[in-house]
Amino acid sequence: MPLGQLLVDGLAMGACYGLFGLAVVIIYKTSEVLNFAAGETAMVSTFVAYHIMVISGYNFWIAFVVALIFVGILGIAIEYFFLRPAKNPTLLGLIVITIGAQMLLMGMASWKWGAEQKQFNIPFSYKVTHEPISGFIVSEWAIAVFVVAAAVMTFLYFFFKYTKIGTAMRATQQNKHAAKIMGIKTDRVFAFSWAFSSIIGALAAMLLSAKNILDPGFMMESFLRAFASAVLGGLMSIPGVLIGGFIMGLVENFFGYVMPAWKPITAFVVIVLVLCVRPSGLFAKHWVKKV
């Protein structure tokens, strides 16, 4: 068994899942909405970056910044036009709304850029490889993934702990009504958290498509993995999600190596097992409401 390779590949993919899982968790933490449109929002932003690079001819970094600004606005638009108008929505109602947004975004991407597969390149190529230890081949793409995941994680730590908006987001998550009484504009917090999570999702999507393929369906499978990572780490724990992503990537890679035919169901098995054994995930505190 090529232990080193499975380890490196598993951790790199796991970092992508964890990063994308963060996008799901930030919205869930703030508004308790499971955003099923997260994958497609990220997919559209990658297409925007692709469009700016390939069709308009600008360099990657310009495309990258414009795509991040675009996806932030898109996140706010989804929250403002789709979720905010819903009056006293149930959990199922919110899920259906995000599924509707998902279908709309996918249809728009297919219409605008077509269903044919495209390549999306970032400056950190999967083709350039290093072998620091025998059997551990690390591509520049994988290094970029680790660096971005570490940077985002560090940023989130300081953001939630030391910034006003981060504290407001935590307060809104803990008690929306109390936060309102304390003068926090919760509607703005929700809009900000949608923008913020969409930007993190877009980062993950750009990294994933640089290794794989860009087409309107490319984030569907990754969303499932990211969701499994979030459930595994705990939907309320930000570091837990990233660790959940790493575990998910490793489990999937090792399991896929030994029993490749069963690899696609790994994410489902993880979700079911965690929900049965520890519903709040490995790293989130299990709250029991006492009456």
Next chain:
Amino acid sequence: MRLNKVMLVMLVAFCAVTLTAYEGLAQKAGFDDKEIRIGQWGPQTGPAAPWGAVARGTKVIFDLANEEGGIHGRKIRYFIRDDQYNPSQTMAGVRDLVDRQGVFAFVGGVGTAPGLAVQQYLKQKKIIWTSVCTGAKGFYQPHNPYLWGVWVLYEDDGSIITKFLVEKKKFKKIGYLYQNDDWGADAMVGIKKRLKTYGMELVAAVPVEPTERDLSSQIARLKASGAEAVIGMVAPTSAAIALRTAVSVDFHPQWIHSYNLTDFMLMNHITDGLWAKEGVMTSAFTEDIFDTRIPIIKKYTDAAKRLYPQERWGIFFAAGIVVAEPLVEALKRTGRNLSTQAVANQLNNLTFQGMGPKIKWTAKNHRPPRELRIWQCGPKGEVIVVQDWSVNELPLSF
């Protein structure tokens, strides 16, 4: 008075039903003095849309026939139904074409699952259907008197590729990356049967689900097996991801894929040039569609440029011509006295080669040809023919 009203409503309803039925009956023949109606389904939208070019490519050959005054004075009226690669939508489209438009025949039709969804219906309706776009054996077992195959069986595909790798390229360790469905399973039968004749076995056989986007573990397994060559029976997206992942871990076997991946332009684009750099090979079921020195290729290339300049001349678009050629030939040979049986008789005795492989159908054998070529993607993305038409001489497993 009330009874009269009820009677009147019933009479109107009866007339409507009768007229509709009459219209259906009138169109059932599928042709009249001026036109022959032919249909095809294919994904024009949705994730499989790149394969939808097949249905659009067919327009070229029908338009050419119509420009020449039609076939024995009858113009071809061609219908396309977008099924989004969804079998339930295939059925809806086919029923519409058969029951409402009254088509005479179908050509092509992309995909195993969409084809299987309408197979029995078309057979019951005795509608002629040539060249379903899949090499799954399920279409020819049992014998369907109204279906004639052009798309080479996947079992033959696997066998011909393996023979090439072992006999011509002298590879000793062959791995297999396959889509976990009938396609991969059918081809595996051909591969294993061929390897057995050399006393060899696959060093690794690794399945892939078409929706999977991370193939790290599959590639790790193939690399660990020591495979010198890897046969791929996977969709374009999976093939591209597999190649990218292999390069990212310094794994450079000789990749050779099925004939469904002969669109080198597309594959080279989505693999960032790796398709050419790694010299990927595929089996192929046509002449080199870019070699305009071949008269038939020049004829169709010129026509496609003139009639549909907005379309890319790729393998799927060209395949639309391949699937329709035998039916056009049979219609020409049938003459003015057209009927389903008359055309079926011609197809049952058809020996023909157009842009695709050589067809030889008999009343008892409607199976597709058993020959393929092998192409390699050259350094500039061009086609290099590394082996001309080669027949699988081993008996089929069914």
